[in-house]
Amino acid sequence: MTDDRGRRYLDGVSSLWVTVHGHREPALDRAIRRQLGRMAHTTFLGLTHEPGALLAAELARLAPRGLRRVFYSDNGSTAVEVALKMAFQYWAHEGEKRPEFLALSQSYHGDTLGAVSVGGIRLFHHAFKPLLFTARFAPAPSCYRCPFRRKESAGMLRGIEERSLRPKPGDRRAQTACRWECLGGAERILKARRGRLAAAVVEPVVQGAAGMLVQPPGYLKGLELLCRRYGVPLIADEVLTGFGRTGTLFAVEREKVIPDFLCLSKSITGGYLPLAVTMTTEKIYRAFLGRPEEFKTFFHGHTYTANPLACAVARENLKLYRQRRLVEALRPKIVRLTEFLAGLRDRAHVGDVRQAGFLAGIELVADKRTGRPYPVTARVGHRVCLAARKRGVWIRPLGDVVVLVPPLGISMKELERLLRGVEDSIVEVTEGEPA
Numbered sequence: 001m002t003d004d005r006g007r008r009y010l011d012g013v014s015s016l017w018v019t020v021h022g023h024r025e026p027a028l029d030r031a032i033r034r035q036l037g038r039m040a041h042t043t044f045l046g047l048t049h050e051p052g053a054l055l056a057a058e059l060a061r062l063a064p065r066g067l068r069r070v071f072y073s074d075n076g077s078t079a080v081e082v083a084l085k086m087a088f089q090y091w092a093h094e095g096e097k098r099p100e101f102l103a104l105s106q107s108y109h110g111d112t113l114g115a116v117s118v119g120g121i122r123l124f125h126h127a128f129k130p131l132l133f134t135a136r137f138a139p140a141p142s143c144y145r146c147p148f149r150r151k152e153s154a155g156m157l158r159g160i161e162e163r164s165l166r167p168k169p170g171d172r173r174a175q176t177a178c179r180w181e182c183l184g185g186a187e188r189i190l191k192a193r194r195g196r197l198a199a200a201v202v203e204p205v206v207q208g209a210a211g212m213l214v215q216p217p218g219y220l221k222g223l224e225l226l227c228r229r230y231g232v233p234l235i236a237d238e239v240l241t242g243f244g245r246t247g248t249l250f251a252v253e254r255e256k257v258i259p260d261f262l263c264l265s266k267s268i269t270g271g272y273l274p275l276a277v278t279m280t281t282e283k284i285y286r287a288f289l290g291r292p293e294e295f296k297t298f299f300h301g302h303t304y305t306a307n308p309l310a311c312a313v314a315r316e317n318l319k320l321y322r323q324r325r326l327v328e329a330l331r332p333k334i335v336r337l338t339e340f341l342a343g344l345r346d347r348a349h350v351g352d353v354r355q356a357g358f359l360a361g362i363e364l365v366a367d368k369r370t371g372r373p374y375p376v377t378a379r380v381g382h383r384v385c386l387a388a389r390k391r392g393v394w395i396r397p398l399g400d401v402v403v404l405v406p407p408l409g410i411s412m413k414e415l416e417r418l419l420r421g422v423e424d425s426i427v428e429v430t431e432g433e434p435a
């Protein structure tokens with residue numbers, strides 16, 4: 001990217017988690033021009049069109065088994081709204097009234113009111129509380145700030161606390177304890193709210209906006225099994241994690257999980273145009289079929305639903321994934337990112353490093369031993385990003401978590417430049433050594 005004074009920057013967060021091949025990818029530019037030469041927009045209500053139909057067919061081929069039905073909307077928030085409303089109405093068609101949802105604390109699913117209702121980040125969501133419907137929040141499985149750490153009853157955790165106040169990244173014992181405690185928390189809700197929950201909604205593997213909180217291995221699978229046991233559909237919000245960001249095409253694949261709803265947006269158009277889909281199963285789809293006078297229709301449609309320009313660029317984007325074997329080609333870059341993060345761990349103010357595939361969060365803290373955060377007014381995360389800007393690297397933090405979401409198509413050389421810029425900036429701000 002180039003600013004108004006002609007200075008150049010490497011984009012280390014994919015323009016807020018969307019850019020895939022880089023900016024100004026010629027093939028994507030061409031795909032939009034090609035579609036412009038045919039038709040810019042027609043409604044999808046009562047009509048269909050080639051890019052929309054072919055993209056849906058392709059998504060049905062790529063998605064986990066059983067997710068064959070595609071509903072278009074415009075952004076990540078609407079993809080989640082659609083899943084929530086569909087799940088609710090599915091139960092209504094089955095003759096059940098289920099007005100509540102299970103969600104994770106610290107979750108982020110978008111900024112429209114339904115998505116905010118299942119959102120668990122106090123700073124973003126608290127102000128709107130009087131406007132929201134009921135969500136029951138299960139503990140966020142995040143080992144660094146474990147919600148059960150100080151609880152007497154968490155017997156398994158007592159041993160960890162004796163050894164060190166904060167578990168090291170990848171600490172197996174901590175992960176196992178965290179998984180069981182957090183799944184236990186989810187199960188208590190599933191049991192207590194039996195027959196009232198329309199669905200459980202989760203960001204699989206990584207809770208992005210919370211600061212790239214990475215779930216311990218096995219958590220997602222455990223949640224899927226619990227949902228099946230209690231008969232609650234599972235909504236996977238892969239708006240961030242979808243299309244390779246965690247090293248597999250979809251994050252649910254990492255745990256062989258098949259959700260009932262899959263929400264996709266961000267990377268779907270390679271970062272070019274707003275588009276989203278909510279995918280679901282034949283079973284859910286069929287519940288909405290009936291005679292016209294039964295009005296079983298899912299009454300939800302946006303004016304620009306399945307915009308042909310967006311669908312055309314999404315198709316070309318997916319073609320580039322195939323041609324460039326983008327997800328496979330990511331492996332050495334993920335390895336490099338892992339090495340880099342391991343090297344950062346011993347830095348004086350790096351409290352935690354978290355990684356899932358090509359997504360990473362580096363949590364900076366005032367006191368490494370206790371994990372005590374910096375005062376908000378110190379704006380440490382923000383200052384690190386300003387320091388990075390001087391080095392020609394553009395990143396955006398979440399509080400004091402330095403977030404890395406490199407475009408998947410970044411070259412090894414560019415990746416090195418990005419990582420060096422990030423480390424030097426962290427050292428400059430937190431250790432006071434102008435690097």
Ligand SMILES: *Cc1c(COP(=O)(O)O)cnc(C)c1O
Nearest residue numbers: 075076077108109110208239240
């Ligand atoms: C970004 C994001 C959303 C919201 O997407 P928008 O396009 O900004 O509405 C929803 N869920 C997750 C997991 C996200 O990261």
